[in-house]
């Protein structure tokens with residue numbers, strides 16, 4: 001089931017999310033909803049708080065279909081960056097909660113991430129390039145952090161004002 005995506009600013013996007021301690025069927029079905037919502041958007045990553053669920057759960061798939069890569073849907077419960085490279089990388093980031101706004105963000109180029117998979121199994125993997133950026137961006141969401149928080153205050157305020165306007169327009173359309 002596709003879920004509505006919250007648009008910044010929203011207090012739920014600023015919260016530190018709670019760890020998942022028991023992998024219930026409910027959480028597994030939530031992770032299916034997140035993948036469906038992410039692919040439909042379309043996007044390459046989605047964090048649970050973006051659909052209003054304040055639990056440490058993210059979904060991502062950065063496979064490049066244009067390069068002929070097969071889809072690689074990943075859902076991660078309690079994901080954690082356990083090591084990161086000194087080498088850094090700049091990517092132009094965007095966010096499904098901040099539509100049509102993009103900005104360069106610098107982050108570690110390579111990260112090791114640990115997480116629980118849908119079967120409750122502990123996994124660890126090294127991510128590089130776009131995957132590394134995406135997984136760090138999504139984990140940030142679980143700590144109430146958005147990519148615009150890396151920007152200079154003026155730029156951040158400008159984007160936030162645009163989003164406030166967008167939300168008003170959407171609310172009017174609904175009314």
Ligand code: NI
Pocket residue numbers: 094095096097137138141
């Ligand atoms: Ni995002």
